[in-house]
Ligand code: SF4
């Protein structure tokens with residue numbers, strides 16, 4: 001039952017997110033597959049980018065590895081739950097089972113410790129990147145909630161194993177011997193004075209708490225920044241492989257420019273499409289699907305914002321806020337009944353010109369992101385819209401454009417003076 | 428050597444003689460017009476003359492690569508610039524381009540191929556490093572920078588964008604300087620504040636100018652010289668030093684200027 005509800009909710013959410021991402025424009029990211037696998041393996045699985053800062057990296061690794069591996073035990077839980085057995089693997093694995101469960105307990109303790117340290121970093125030491133304006137109520141609560149939940153879930157495992165061991169010692173029926181479980185045995189004194197009946201209730205309660213907790217967690221994750229647990233994999237696989245400085249070419253513009261310059265245009269592009277789409281992005285459906293996947297993958301860790309030169313010097317721009325705004329807009333589009341036409345748009349309603357105009361395109365945010373998110377490409381698409389559809393760039397940029405058009409340099413110098421620098425060298 | 432006796436052929440001149448140079452030196456707008464950066468252009472030309480490499484410039488035929496236009500969102504203007512530049516470059520059958528501007532470098536190298544312009548493009552830091560490796564440039568013992576404390580500021584378009592971190596540092600090491608790194612360097616380097624067309628407008632409201640933040644970090648290393656390899660970084664850092672009133676203690680130089688001075692050119 002519980003399993004069915006969880007699966008249903010997960011499937012529904014999966015569809016929602018898939019629909020959200022497919023609002024985006026097509027973009028081919030299927031080339032160079034061996035490089036992509038490699039990058040996914042290193043960055044998502046191996047968490048290469050996290051190790052720029054070793055302390056959080058190690059702690060995060062504990063939580064991540066702990067979670068992956070402890071979930072193997074959940075497999076046993078699910079089978080036990082469905083088949084009505086108890087510790088079904090124990091008799092098959094014998095002594096190895098003891099080692100295994102001991103290892104799980106070690107991980108549980110590691111996860112627990114890491115979560116406690118994370119809570120301290122967020123709430124007591126107040127690492128600055130967790131306290132920027134975009135980290136309003138929900139994002140902060142979300143982060144703390146998850147950490148608490150993980151702590152409670154890990155406690156449940158340990159207590160369950162403790163009660164189980166006491167039961168074994170008292171010779172309760174069905175309680176297969178697991179051997180000594182090091183960490184949870186510290187909790188045993190706590191349970192020793194209870195009756196077998198009460199203990200069974202305890203042990204079952206922790207069991208249920210853990211399994212329902214884990215499934216609930218799995219569902220919750222998909223509604224929160226913790227979605228990165230799953231999306232980090234496809235997101236790193238489909239990440240940009242070009243040098244960071246390269247800005248994607250707009251082929252629609254290339255065709256127009258070629259026509260203007262009287263150059264041959266290849267293929268069917270020679271007849272321009274009846275309706276040329278919007279240049280740049282005003283809303284989420286003008287961005288590529290990858291930018292939208294980026295927005296769902298964002299962990300809100302703020303590493304990007306902490307490295308952003310504009311943000312560090314007090315400008316309104318925060319690359320994390322760009323990602324969060326993009327996701328908020330996608331969810332807004334999917335949940336209001338007018339969709340894209342509800343009178344709002346990504347630009348202006350969610351992201352201001354002041355923010356996008358502050359970007360130096362330095363790529364520090366892209367470099368910093370542990371899951372290879374690219375906030376810069378969203379900023380550039382929005383700038384393209386402002387420049388080409390609205391002619392609404394800052395006045396100084398408009399004069400720069402004009403200088404390039406008339407003087408072939410961004411400053412107002414006569415093109416005939418371009419070579420004057422050489423005069424005093426030559427003769 | 429004085430300023431005279433340098434030859435600076437243009438592509439048109441070479442072409443008329445039926446010759447083609449080994450490299451095209453792409454000067455860039457800052458290198459052509461900015462008073463401060465013209466001295467970098469000259470320094471680099473002197474180095475090219477000294478090593479006797481066959482090179483040419485486009486002279487008046489050169490035109491903005493379009494980098495600031497593209498970054499400010501004006502894709503039309505960028506592509507117009509790019510296409511006409513490609514026509515000029517291909518007209519002269521250019522194969523190899525060297526430039527002292529990381530923005531030109533990035534655009535020519537990474538963004539022109541999609542529009543049909545394929546060249547081997549190298550930045551002058553890499554080029555200088557090659558000259559040093561080949562022994563063509565040997566800063567003499569007792570060069571004026573020996574033992575000087577120098578810090579190097581990574582240009583975003585050279586470093587993060589194109590992974591050129593080592594070449595500029597190798598060039599500085601060849602001068603026997605004491606290279607000190609800022610805390611935010613290489614992949615974590617802090618932008619000077621000029622990229623993404625910020626050079627051409629005032630910054631958005633904030634608490635501080637980015638170039639001041641960066642200059643403070645550079646000054647805090649205790650270096651007397653801040654080395655740069657980008658016209659925009661050079662301007663931003665020089666302005667930062669001015670804003671901090673440190674002009675007499677801290678100088679900002681481009682790599683080419685340091686090498687030219689060390690070679691007594
Ligand atoms: S590219 Fe733009 S948003 Fe990203 S760190 Fe640099 S200035 Fe900030």
Ligand code: SF4
Pocket residue numbers: 297298299300301302303304305319320323368369370371372373375
């Ligand atoms: S974009 Fe990347 S670095 Fe920035 S908050 Fe999201 S996950 Fe963290």
